[in-house]
Amino acid sequence: MTENQIINNKDSRHELRDLVASQLKLMLDANNLQGAKSLLIPVQPVDIAEAIGDLPEAMQLIAFRLLNKTEAIDVYEHLDYTTQQSLIEEFKRQDVLDIVDKMSPDDRARLFDELPASVVKRILAQLSPEERQATNLLLGYEENTAGRIMTPEYTSSKANITLEETLNRLRSHATISELIYYIYVTDESRHLTGVVSLKDLVTHEPQQTLGEIMKSDVIYIKTDMDQEEVAKVVQRYDFLAVPVVDRELRLVGIVTVDDVIDIIEKEATEDIYALGAVQSDGDNYFETNLFTVARRRVTWLLVLLFTNTITGSIIGGQEELLTRITVLAAFIPLLIGSGGNIGTQSSTVVIRGLSTDELKDLGVGKVIFREAIAGALLGLGLGLITILWAYLLPQSQRNLTVAVTVGISLMAISILASIAGSGLPFLFKLLKLDPALMSGPFISTAVDVLGVLIYFSIAGYVLGF
Template sequence: MTHALDLSRILETADTEGRQAELAALRGLHPSDIAEVLEESRLEPGEVVEILSAVGNHKAIDAFAQLSMETQEACLEAGNAQTMLRFVENMEPDDRVDLLKAVDDEVREAIMPLIAQAERNAIRKLWHYEEGTAGAVMTTEYAMLTKDLTVGEALSHLRLQAPNKETIYYIYITDQQRRLIGTISLRDLIMSKPYAQLERIMETNLISAPHDMDIEEVAALFSKYDLLAVPVVDKENRLLGIITVDDVLDIIEAESTEDFQRISAVLPFDEEYFRRPFHRLFWSRFIWLAILLLTSLISTTIMEANQDALHQMLALSFFIPMVMGTCGNAGTQSATMIVRSMALGEIETSDGWRVFRRELLMGLALGVSLGLIAYFRVFLQDQHALLGIIVASALLATLLAANLVGALLPLILKKIKLDPALTAGPFIATIIDAVGIAIYFQIAFILMRTFQA
C-alpha cells in the first residue's frame, strides 16, 4: 500500500488530478504510516513540510509527531515559522521541549513568541528539569478534578477537559494547593452512581514519582504496578504532570539501545544508522576501540615481562588463549547478569556483600570444575603433570577473580553514578584478560620454582 505512493506528484502543482489522488491516498493512511512514508522518501525537509501542509488535517499534525527527532528538527529549521507553528503547538509538551532544545537558537527564538502563552508556560516548566529524570519526560496535559464533586459533575468537567488532554483514563484528585490526594480511573467513574462523591470512591493508595526520579526507576513502577500513567509530584506532593505508558516504551527502547551500544563498546548515539554522519559513526567506535587497544597492551606487557618463564616452559604459551578466553567469558557472564538484575530492580548497590558471597562460591565451583577438565586434558595429551597443575590452578584463580570483578564492578560504577552497562562486553573482557594473564604467570612462576626445587 505505502510503496504505491508517488509523493513527487503532490509537489507538482500542474498535475491537479494526480496530486489530489496521491493526497487522498496519503490521508487514508495512519499517521505513523504517513511518517514512515515521508522518512523513506528521502525528500528535502522543506518538501516534507509542504506535503504535510497539503495533507492539511489532524493526521498531518499527528504524522509530524511520529517523525524522527532529526527529521522534525530539519523541518523546523527549513520551514516557515508560521507554517510550523501548528505542528509544534500540537505536539505533546515533553516532545515539544525536546525539539525546541535540539534546534538552533535563532529558529527557537523565531517560533517561541508565536506560541500561545499557556504553551510557553508549559515549555518553561519542563525546560529546566534534568535529562533522564521523571520531570524531563512528563506531560502537563492531564485531567484533574477536586474531591468535592459528584460523579455527574465530574463527567461534565471531564468532557470540557478531554479535548486538550493526552489521556483521561486516570483522573487525578487534588486539593486547593494542587497536592495530589487521590486518583480514579475513567472506568470506575463511569460505573459509579451519578450522585456519588469523588472523595468516597477515589483511590488514596497512590503510586507517584518524584520529579527527580531516574527514568529507569519510573519504568520499573509501570512494570511492577501495571499502570498506564504515573503522576509526577514535587517535594510537597504537588501534582506537576504525568508520564504515560507510551513515553515509558520510548524510554525503555532508548535505554536498551544505549546499554546495547555500551555493551558493544560503542559510544551511544540516537540517530538511525544511515542518518548518522560517517565521521561521527567512526568516532563513536574509534574511541572505545582505542581504549580497549591500550588496555589490551597491558596483557602484552605482562607477557613480555614474563618471557623467562615462557623460555623455561614453552608449552605455557599454548594455553594462554584458553585461560584468557575462559576467564573473559566468565567475567562477561557475571557482569551481564548483574547489570540485567540491577536494571530490573532485583539487585541494589546495598546488596554488594550478598553478591560477593554468591559469586565467590560460584567462582570456586566453576574454577574447580573447569580446572579439573583442563588438568586431565593437559595430563592425558601432553603427559606433563606440572603443566597440568599450572593450567588448572590458573583457571581456578582467574575464574574466581573474573567472577568477582564482573559481579562487583557494575555495583561500584552504579555507586559512583556511572552506567553499569560499561562493564559488560569487550570492556570487562579486556580488563579481565590483563588480570588473568598476570595471575597465570604468577602461578606458573610459583609452581615451577616449588616443583623444580
C-alpha cells in the first residue's frame, strides 16, 4: 500500500466517522430510532464509539442503547474515559454489570482508574468472583507498570499435552482468551518454561507434545517493569504479545500489541507536551478545564519570567557600552533567539534518541561532542551571513567592528546552545528527572543568560571597553 493510499484511507475513515455522527444525530433528533439502529449495523465498533463520542451528552445514552449486548461491550471499550464515565452514571445497575463484567480485565482496570473510588467500590462488589479477582489483581500493581496494563486472559498449558489436545482446547477457549496466537508452557507451579506459536502448533504432527516443539528461550517481562520499557520490548521483537511474570517467574498475564500502541501514543503525547513545558497528566488537553490548563502551564512561564529578569539586569549593567554604541541593543533578540532555536534542536534529537535507545552505543561524551561540532558549523555559517547582514543594515552605519562582534558572538552562542541542548537531557536523566519536561525551560535560561554575557564580553573586548 502506497503512502497516498494510506493517507486516503485515513481521510476516508474520518469522513465515515463524521458522516455516521451527523446522520446519527439527525435520526435521533427526528426520533427515528429504527433508522439509527440500521445505520450502525455495518459500522465498526471503534467508528461507532467515535461517532457516539461526538454526539451531545443527552444523545449518547440513547445511541448506546441501540446496540446489542455483544456489540455494546466492544463499543464501550473504545469510548474515551469521559464518555464511559458519563454513561455509567446514566446506566441502571444491571446495565453497568452486563457491560463492565464482560470487559477485558486490563480495559476494566483502566476504566476504574478514571472513575470515582465510590463508584469503583460499588461496581467491584457486584462483579462475578472471577472478574473481581482478575480486576483486583491488576489494580494491585502500580500505575504505568506491566502488571497494571496486562490481561490475565491468556492460553497456557503443560509440556506433556499433545498438539491435538491443545488445538481442541483453543477452540473451546477462543472466545474467552484475548489472544490465542501464543500458547505459553508452564510447569506445575506456573513457572514459564516455553512458548509455542499458533503457526508451530498447526505445522507439526498432532501427536507431538508441546514440550517437543516449544521454544524454551522465552522473552518475558516482569510485573514491575515500566510500561514504556514494555513497549520497547514488544517493538524490538515484533511480538503480538509478551508474557508477564511475577518475582518468582510465575506466569500471571500478557501484554498485547494493541495496549502497546496505546502506550506509545500516550508517551509520545506526553513528551511532545513536555518539550513545550506543558504538563498533560495524561488528560485530553483540549477537554481539560482552562483553569487547570493555566495552572499546569504557569510554572515554567514563571521560570522564564525570572530568567528574563536576570537577562534584563545583565543588559542594564551594560548601560555605558550601550549608550556609546546603541546599535548593539538591536542584535540582542537575534542572538538569544538563534541560540534558543539551536539549543532546542539539539535537545529534541537527544531526547528522541534517549526515548528510542539510539544513543546507548554512542556515549554521553560522543553525543555532546558531535552536537558541539554541529553547533560550530551552524555558527560559522550563520555568523558569516550575520556579519554581512549586520554591516549592511542602515542602523549599523557600516561599522565593520560591530558586525564582526555580532558574528563572533553568534558563533560562540551556537556552540554553547548545542552543548547545553545535548548535555542537559543526560543530566536530568541522571538526576531521575524527565528530560523532555526539564530541558526546554533550562535551555532557554542558559542561552538567554549566558548568551547575553558572551555577547557583551566579546563586544567589550573587541570594541575596547
